[in-house]
Amino acid sequence: MIQETSKYLRSLGVIRPTVILDKPQILRNIKKMAQKARISGVKFRPHFKTHQSHTIGDWFRECGARAISVSSLDMAQYFTDRGWRDITIALLANILEIDKINVLSSTIRLNLIVDSMAMVQALHAGLKYPVKIWLKIDVGYERTGATWDDTQTIVSIAKAVLHYPKMHFVGLLAHSGQSYRARSTEQVRQVYNQTVKRMRFVRKILHGYGVKKCKISVGDTPTCSVIENLSAVDEIRPGNFVFNDLMQEQIGSCQPNEIAIGVACPVIGKYAQRQQIVIIGGAVHLSKEYIVDRQGKRLFGYITDLEGDSLGSIYKTTPVRTLSQEHGCIQIDDRDLFDQIEVGNLILISPVHSCLTCNLFTKYKTLQGEIISRLY
DSSP: OHHHHHHHHHHTTOOSOEEEEOHHHHHHHHHHHHHHHHHHTOEEOOBOTTTOOHHHHHHHHHTTOOOEEESSHHHHHHHHTTTOOEEEEEEEOOGGGHHHHHHHHTTSEEEEEEOSHHHHHHHHHHOOSOEEEEEEEESSSOSSSEETTOHHHHHHHHHHHHHSTTEEEEEEEEOOGGGGGOOSHHHHHHHHHHHHHHHHHHHHHHHHTTOOOOEEEEOOHHHHHHOSOOTTSSEEOOOGGGTOOHHHHHHTSSOGGGOOEEEEEEEEEEETTTTEEEEEOOHHHHOSOOEEOTTSOEESEEEEEEETTEEEEEEEEEEEEEEOSSEEEEEOOOHHHHHHOOTTOEEEEEESOHHHHHTTOSEEEETTOOEEEOOO
16 A cells, blocks of 8 residues: 555645545544534634644534634634634743733633633733633642642632722643553543543632632543533533644554544655665654653554555554654565665655644645645
């Protein structure tokens, strides 16, 4: 299938590293998560930082999405221009961009995230229009957020938000990024259960201080993918699931056939003595995100192929072992497979982390030849 894949990619006009999308699989991924949200009775607010595309955003809208998350104010403006009117900036508010915040909040329902009194006071001083406020809670990831058991700080922040007229307190928001350290679905479930327990504890504390309206929002792809019934929360914000990747597969949050993205790369070198090929596909194309295989070795992707007009098998005997800026070196232990690949071929690489890989490109190409633009 390697030669057939190369010929098909050439027929699409691919001559340099290009992100290839399996649109039918993307639609299945979106529909699956949207349906889970509906059945669970929770609000579906997908994170658009993975794809950053008007066109793919429209596919979400067709599946019922009406609210979204983004990772910057520029991204929020990009999707506002496409008609989205309920947007959460899923990053702590950057008070240095208060002018952009005011522009957006004058036209849409803008949701901001805070985790400190200093941030709340700075927003109060600079806001011209009402915004919705989520209080970020650190449930174990140890990146941002008020620590879940620091009740004094949490209560103080919530009360301050309620006091200021241009801020409307919505509830508690968490990103359980520690789920990405899981390597089994059971570990993912443990992360989710701990997150829910800690968020409900915080909400109960706030209820005791008179904060009666307090929703819970969670947002990582592993827990949202693995947990079937998400009714213990009010809102979910997964993003990576739209494409999935090797990291999600290793965690157990997707099946190999649910990965809907590959990077087409030209083969520029073949070295029989070490059974390696070299591609134009380096850190500037795949990113340097890696996973570790069963031998404890780092890898930056695997070769995959096409089955008809969709992505096919992933060859686990073809790890991308090393990356420099432009080059990727692939070890191919299967001699028959190695012999099939020639200099001048195009091969598809299944990426480790699709969010970072996509951010290195300005557009995508579907397997049907459609060009899809993106923000960056």
